[in-house]
Amino acid sequence: MQINRLFEIVYSLLNKKTLTAKELSERLEVSVRTIYRDIETLSCAGIPVYMRKGKGGGISLLENFVLNKTVLSDTEQNEILTALQTLNVINYPNVDLVISKLGALFNKSNYNWIDVDFSHWGSKDQGSFNLLKTAIVKTRVISFDYFSSYGEKTIRTIEPLQLLFKDKAWYLKSFCLSKQAHRTFKLTRMKNVVISEIVFKRKLPLELVNETTREIKYNESNLKLRLNPCVAYRVYDEFDENEIVKNADGSFEVSVTYPENEWVYGYILSFGSFAEVIEPKHIKDIVIERLEETLKQYKK
Structure with a gap:
């Protein structure tokens, strides 16, 4: 418990810069005396933490201090934060908290430079995107009604493998159980998507990972x-x-x-x-x- 509390103190100071012992004690639900002991422990461990008395005082870390235990370069840190930022679009749980913590640990303040929203203007409905993401991550078989470019309706049962964005539209790469072959479906033509409890083990073949959509060919x-x-x-x-x-x-x-x-x-x-x-x-x-x-x- 103490190790977790010590880490939380460092994270809090990286994020808030200066906090009083009372603020830390309330946040961590321990006594002020315990906070003072923790600060002494951090100091003995080489963490540059110091205390200032009087108005505007409190507990702080030396300016520009960054946890240096990471093996990630500055570029790699930025790439991680950017990748996490894009997860907001699929409402990934707790991603904001993770971004905030890593931003503080990496000493980055300008990581929130991208915002992606799949919904139409005036709507927050992202359609079946989140459902398909869940099915892919949890390797669950799905079924849906599919309308071809000719307006023909078929009922499909597939193993969803990868979402693909191509030329202003989203597609789903999959293995179609009825056709016993890999097929690509356009998301806007998929209706009434239902996730089953059936778990599959198939992976997307390497030769299809970077393959573009293969819809009906036209002149x-x-x-x-x-x-x-x-x-x-x-x-x-x-x-x-x-x-x-x-x-x-x-x-x-x-x-x-x-x-x-x-x-x-x-x-x-x-x-x-x-x-x-x-x-x-x-x-x-x-x-x-x-x-x-x-x-x-x-x-x-």
Whole structure:
């Protein structure tokens, strides 16, 4: 118990800089006399702790003192704190306390430089992300309804292996028990996720660790769009700089290669009257056809 209390005193002083014996005694639930004995023990052990009397006085450590028992370099300490900071996004238990303690032990005050939030604006719902994280960590089989890019619904039972973020979307690498093969699923198409009590032992094969998603393959088209200046915010959010040419009238021409499917037609239509397909012609014709079909719906 004394060793734990001594460590807690050092941590508290690293974090708060100066504390009175009374404050420490209340925090550690021991007498003031015990605190004085602990301070003497720390001093004999070589910890540079000292006491100041009078107003503003208290117990302190020498400035710039850092526990030097760690074998981690300054860069490694920063990397650890950054990694822990990103765990806040999945509501990892007690991570704030761990970050605070390590920040004090490493004598770092600027570790809180990153914030990640998977929820939509105006919402704190992170959907199935936390559920999937739990299933992966606890190696539990899950089942869910899955909707393909064609809108077909299937019921899947899988062993979840790894979450992957790729091109503005989250995916789940897994072993599908019904297909008896590794499969990658897009999180937004997974509905009604349920964690079972079945534990699996399978690991993600090394050759799939850094593999990108393998969804249905489509023919790719080189698409050229003319976009109105009023959607400039989308142009710079959704396209790379080398894909954009700004015209003298303020409009934009965007050249991009996309898989040709219903998604790309819907994506073009999402710009409304602010987008025009320059090429290829067959995609332009398809978009016109979609617009005419939409107009018919309102003329009934």
